[in-house]
Amino acid sequence: MEQILFNPIGIIHTPHTDIKGTPIQPIAAAGVRGAIELLPEYIPGLKDLEGFSHITLLYYFHKVGTPQLEVTPFMDTVLRGIFACKAPKRPNKIGLSTVRLISIEKNIIKIEEADMLDGTPLLDIKPFYPKYDNREHVKIGWLEKNSDFPIDKMYADDRFR
């Protein structure tokens, strides 16, 4: 299969300068501000985005180490398959975060619930639309037994550096 080449469309600036201590998901980053610096050539693509309260960002885990097919995720203490986890040491290191959209001015998009590292290369922005994106009546596998983890207060250590 052919390799696929992407060009970042911008950079995400956040307060998180080290993997260690970074919120593991937007839910653990309540109130954390960040700013997307979009490459100016993409400004026309932002038209009509400001009416959305939430946007899904796809980005590159640029500081994460060599992929592993089994990892011990932050939400557990044993090895799990990488595709059964959201951990960043994936074969293709693409991150996905749905964050709050605060404002857009020219090429600067202010966000909240920023859970990615400072300097993260951004690949795509998609509007969050609950009718398409939410799911109900879901089975959650190994996460079921860990549903009492304090997920809104979980921060990374350096296991995926």
Added chain:
Amino acid sequence: MEQILFNPIGIIHTPHTDIKGTPIQPIAAAGVRGAIELLPEYIPGLKDLEGFSHITLLYYFHKVGTPQLEVTPFMDTVLRGIFACKAPKRPNKIGLSTVRLISIEKNIIKIEEADMLDGTPLLDIKPFYPKYDNREHVKIGWLEKNSDFPIDKMYADDRFR
């Protein structure tokens, strides 16, 4: 900014052989079966995935034409910014679909609600976890006025070929 190179981890087989007529989202693909053919080297990464009922697939829109910064989305009749749409003619043509996981046998993952074209290169599989992935109290911008569109019965035409 540096280019980012990804290697597909597999291929998605579906009944959709032409863009025209393909469901525009999983919600419009109820009962539509598909199968992921994962490259065998990634089989260890599937450990523990079978307990999840829904998985989020990231993939490459391999048949979609040159990106455009404004498009007329299927859900509307006027031009919208590409980042305010889920339309496929994006600067980085990454698709995102949360589908039902039916079964896993060796490197074959059967899915339902398949809304992507046959032969689609797969980039990543993430488990769907409602506590992280669902959002409530969301504003949906231009989609608000179109909330009476029959979204569970919408199929693509050839505008993004």
